Amino acid sequence: MALDERKLKILDAIVKEYISTADPVGSRTLSKNPNMNMSPATIRNEMADLEEMGYLYQPHTSAGRVPSEKAYRLYVDQLMKIMDLGNILQEEIKSAYSAYMNEITGIIEHTAQVLSSLTNYTSFGITPHTKYLNCKYMRLIPVDEHRVLMVVVTKEKIVRNYNIRLKGQAAESELERINNVLNICLKDITLNDFSDQIIDKMDSLTVNEINLLQEIIPLLKEALTEKDVVKVYSDGMDKIFNFPEFFDIEKAKKFIETLNHNNILANILENNMEDLNIQIGDENKIQAFKDCSLITATYKINGRPIGTFGVVGPTRMNYDYVVSVLNFLREELNAHITRLIT
Amino acid sequence: MALDERKLKILDAIVKEYISTADPVGSRTLSKNPNMNMSPATIRNEMADLEEMGYLYQPHTSAGRVPSEKAYRLYVDQLMKIMDLGNILQEEIKSAYSAYMNEITGIIEHTAQVLSSLTNYTSFGITPHTKYLNCKYMRLIPVDEHRVLMVVVTKEKIVRNYNIRLKGQAAESELERINNVLNICLKDITLNDFSDQIIDKMDSLTVNEINLLQEIIPLLKEALTEKDVVKVYSDGMDKIFNFPEFFDIEKAKKFIETLNHNNILANILENNMEDLNIQIGDENKIQAFKDCSLITATYKINGRPIGTFGVVGPTRMNYDYVVSVLNFLREELNAHITRLIT
DNA sequence: GTTAGCACTCGAGCAAACAGAGTGCTAACA
DNA sequence: TGTTAGCACTCTGTTTGCTCGAGTGCTAAC
Numbered sequence: 016m017a018l019d020e021r022k023l024k025i026l027d028a029i030v031k032e033y034i035s036t037a038d039p040v041g042s043r044t045l046s047k048n049p050n051m052n053m054s055p056a057t058i059r060n061e062m063a064d065l066e067e068m069g070y071l072y073q074p075h076t077s078a079g080r081v082p083s084e085k086a087y088r089l090y091v092d093q094l095m096k097i098m099d100l101g102n103i104l105q106e107e108i109k110s111a112y113s114a115y116m117n118e119i120t121g122i123i124e125h126t127a128q129v130l131s132s133l134t135n136y137t138s139f140g141i142t143p144h145t146k147y148l149n150c151k152y153m154r155l156i157p158v159d160e161h162r163v164l165m166v167v168v169t170k171e172k173i174v175r176n177y178n179i180r181l182k183g184q185a186a187e188s189e190l191e192r193i194n195n196v197l198n199i200c201l202k203d204i205t206l207n208d209f210s211d212q213i214i215d216k217m218d219s220l221t222v223n224e225i226n227l228l229q230e231i232i233p234l235l236k237e238a239l240t241e242k243d244v245v246k247v248y249s250d251g252m253d254k255i256f257n258f259p260e261f262f263d264i265e266k267a268k269k270f271i272e273t274l275n276h277n278n279i280l281a282n283i284l285e286n287n288m289e290d291l292n293i294q295i296g297d298e299n300k301i302q303a304f305k306d307c308s309l310i311t312a313t314y315k316i317n318g319r320p321i322g323t324f325g326v327v328g329p330t331r332m333n334y335d336y337v338v339s340v341l342n343f344l345r346e347e348l349n350a351h352i353t354r355l356i357t
Numbered sequence: 358m359a360l361d362e363r364k365l366k367i368l369d370a371i372v373k374e375y376i377s378t379a380d381p382v383g384s385r386t387l388s389k390n391p392n393m394n395m396s397p398a399t400i401r402n403e404m405a406d407l408e409e410m411g412y413l414y415q416p417h418t419s420a421g422r423v424p425s426e427k428a429y430r431l432y433v434d435q436l437m438k439i440m441d442l443g444n445i446l447q448e449e450i451k452s453a454y455s456a457y458m459n460e461i462t463g464i465i466e467h468t469a470q471v472l473s474s475l476t477n478y479t480s481f482g483i484t485p486h487t488k489y490l491n492c493k494y495m496r497l498i499p500v501d502e503h504r505v506l507m508v509v510v511t512k513e514k515i516v517r518n519y520n521i522r523l524k525g526q527a528a529e530s531e532l533e534r535i536n537n538v539l540n541i542c543l544k545d546i547t548l549n550d551f552s553d554q555i556i557d558k559m560d561s562l563t564v565n566e567i568n569l570l571q572e573i574i575p576l577l578k579e580a581l582t583e584k585d586v587v588k589v590y591s592d593g594m595d596k597i598f599n600f601p602e603f604f605d606i607e608k609a610k611k612f613i614e615t616l617n618h619n620n621i622l623a624n625i626l627e628n629n630m631e632d633l634n635i636q637i638g639d640e641n642k643i644q645a646f647k648d649c650s651l652i653t654a655t656y657k658i659n660g661r662p663i664g665t666f667g668v669v670g671p672t673r674m675n676y677d678y679v680v681s682v683l684n685f686l687r688e689e690l691n692a693h694i695t696r697l698i699t
Numbered sequence: 700g701t702t703a704g705c706a707c708t709c710g711a712g713c714a715a716a717c718a719g720a721g722t723g724c725t726a727a728c729a
Numbered sequence: 730t731g732t733t734a735g736c737a738c739t740c741t742g743t744t745t746g747c748t749c750g751a752g753t754g755c756t757a758a759c
Contacts, residue, residue, distance in 0.1 A: 073721090252617055
C-alpha cells in the first residue's frame with residue numbers, strides 16, 4: 016500500500032491536531048476541519064490503512080488515532096514547513112542579544128533562556144569544548160611552593176583555570192619567564208595541541224625552567240582535554256510539567272534527574288554536531304528521553320561547529336516552530352560569536 | 358494549659374512517627390509504641406489538648422493527628438537530639454573531600470552533592486560573595502582597542518573574570534604597567550574596598566595610565582559588587598519526588614521552577630548567615646517553599662561566615678539527622694577552606 | 700486520673716450503571 | 730468503484746452507592 020496524496024493530507028492533519036491537543040484524533044473531529052472535505056467514514060477507512068502501515072495507533076478500541084513515532088519521522092522529513100518568525104519577534108531576539116553579551120558562556124546561557132521562553136520547552140546549550148578553542152593568553156600564577164594556578168583566556172573570551180600540583184618547586188620569577196615563553200608561542204593555536212610546538216622556543220629558559228615546563232605541560236594537556244570542561248546550561252526544566260504526558264510523577268522524576276546529570280547531557284550534545292538534528296522518541300540513546308523528542312542545532316566558528324544547543328520535550332512537539340526558532344537562533348549566535356572574536 | 362512532661366513525650370512521638378511515615382498518627386498506633394505505656398484513650402485525651410493548643414490537627418474527623426508547623430518548631434527548639442554520624446560515615450565524607458579539591462567552587466559543588474546523597478533531600482550551596490574575598494592577583498588583559506578582560510584570583514583560589522569596555526584606548530604596555538601597580542597595592546585586601554587604596558600608589562604611572570586606571574576602577578567596582586557573581590550549586594532536585602506531599606504536579610512544578618531561579622535561592626542564602634538556620638513552612642519568605650522546611654548552615658574564613666549551604670524538603674523533615682549532617686559538613690568545610698588558603 | 704466500651708464519622712476502595720466518543724461493517728448511493 | 734449513511738458494538742471516564750476500617754469523642758466504670 017502506498018502513501019497517496021490523500022493519506023499524507025490526513026496524516027498531516029492528525030499530527031498537527033494531536034500536537035496541539037494531546038487528545039487522540041477521531042474521524043469526526045477531522046472531517047470538521049474545513050480543508051478536509053471527506054466524510055468521517057472515508058477518513059476512517061484511510062485511518063485504518065495508516066494504522067496498518069504503522070503510522071497511527073489506537074490507545075484503545077473506541078479512542079481516536081494517535082501518531083506513532085514513525086509518523087512524526089515522516090512528518091519531520093516530508094510534511095513540516097519552516098515558518099517565518101515575523102519581524103517583531105526577530106527584532107526582539109536580536110536586541111536581547113546585542114544588549115550585553117561580551118563573552119561566549121554568557122551568550123550560551125542567554126540562548127538557553129531565550130530558547131526556552133520562546134518555545135516553552137526545556138532548553139539547554141553547551142559551551143565549546145576546549146579542543147575547539149584558540150588560545151589568546153595564558154598565565155601561570157604561583158599559589159604556594161608546589162601549586163600553580165593556570166589561567167587561560169581564549170580568543171573566544173572564555174576564561175578557564177586549572178589547578179596544577181607540582182613535584183618540584185616554582186619561584187615567582189621562573190614562572191614569569193615561563194609565562195612569557197608560553198604567551199609567545201601559544202598565541203592562536205588550538206588548546207588541544209599546544210604541547211608539541213612549545214619545545215622549539217625553549218632555548219631562552221634555564222634548565223630548571225625547562226624541567227618545570229616539562230612537568231607542567233602534560234598536566235595541562237590532561238586538564239585541557241578533560242571531559243567536564245564543557246559547561247551545560249539549561250533552562251525551563253519546569254516546562255515539562257505543562258505536558259499531560261509528564262503528569263506521571265515517575266516520568267517527571269526521571270526527566271529531571273537526567274537533566275541534572277550534566278555529563279549525560281553534555282555527552283549527547285557533544286556527539287550531535289550536525290547543523291540540525293531531530294531525534295524522535297526511541298531514536299534517542301538516553302533511556303529517560305525514549306518518549307521525548309530532542310532537537311539540537313550547532314553554532315560555529317569559521318564554519319566549523321563548536322557547540323550545540325537545543326530543546327527537549329514530548330514527541331508531540333511543535334516541530335515546525337521549534338525548528339524555525341532554532342534555525343534563527345543559530346544564525347544569530349554565529350553572527351554574534353564571529354563579531355566577538357574578530 | 359501547660360505542656361507537661363507527658364504531652365511533650367506524646368508530641369515527640371507523633372512528630373517522629375509522622376516524619377517517617379507521612380501518615381496521620383492515631384492513638385492506637387501510638388499506644389503500641391513500647392515507650393508509650395498509656396492506653397489509646399489516654400493518648401486521645403492528650404491529643405485533644407494538643408490539638409486545642411495548636412500543635413496538632415486532623416486532616417478530617419476520622420483520621421489520626423498530624424503535627425502543625427508550631428509542633429515542628431517546638432520539636433526543633435526543644436526535643437530534637439543531635440546524632441552521632443558514626444565513624445565509617447565520617448571517614449567516608451572526609452576522604453571524599455580530601456581527594457581532589459583544590460579550589461573553593463569545586464568544594465561547594467562537591468558539598469552540595471554529598472549533602473544531597475547523604476540526606477536524600479534537595480541540596481544547594483553558594484560560593485562566597487565577592488565582598489568576602491581577598492585579592493591575591495589581578496591582571497588586565499587587552500582584548501581589543503576598547504575592551505579589557507580583568508582576571509582576578511583570590512586567596513581562596515576563586516578565579517573571576519570581568520569584561521570591561523573602555524572609552525579610551527589601552528595599549529598592551531600601558532596595561533602591563535597598570536597590572537604591576539594593581540598587584541602591588543591590592544594584595545590581601547578585600548575585593549569590595551580596593552578602589553580607595555589605589556590612588557596613593559599612582560605616582561609611577563603616566564598621565565594616560567592614571568586616566569585609564571581612573572576609568573577602569575569604577576567599572577571594576579561595579580563588576581565586583583554585582584549580585585550575580587555568587588554561584589549557586591544545587592543537587593538532587595529529583596529527590597523531592599520521593600515525598601508524597603509533592604506528588605501533586607502543580608506543587609512539584611513550582612518547586613523546580615523556584616530552584617532553577619538561581620537568584621531567588623542566592624537571595625535567601627545570602628541573607629541566612631547564622632551558623633545554623635531552620636525555617637519551617639510558613640516561616641519561609643519564598644512562596645514556593647511555604648510548605649517546605651529549609652535548613653542552612655554557613656561556612657567560614659577566619660571565623661567570619663562567607664557562604665551558605667543547606668537542604669530543602671517537606672516540613673516533615675528528618676531534622677535530627679539533617680542538622681547533624683550539616684554540622685559535620687560545616688566543620689569539614691571550614692577545615693578544608695582554612696587549609697586551602699593558608 | 701485512667702481506661703474500657705460504644706456509637707459515630709469519614710475516606711478509601713470497589714462494583715454497577717451510564718453517557719459519550721469513536722470504531723468497523725454493511726448496504727446503499729453517485 | 731469509490732464514497733457515505735446508518736447502526737451495532739466497544740471501551741473509557743464519571744458518577745453513584747455501598748462496605749470496610751481506622752480513628753475519634755463521650756460516657757461510665759475502675
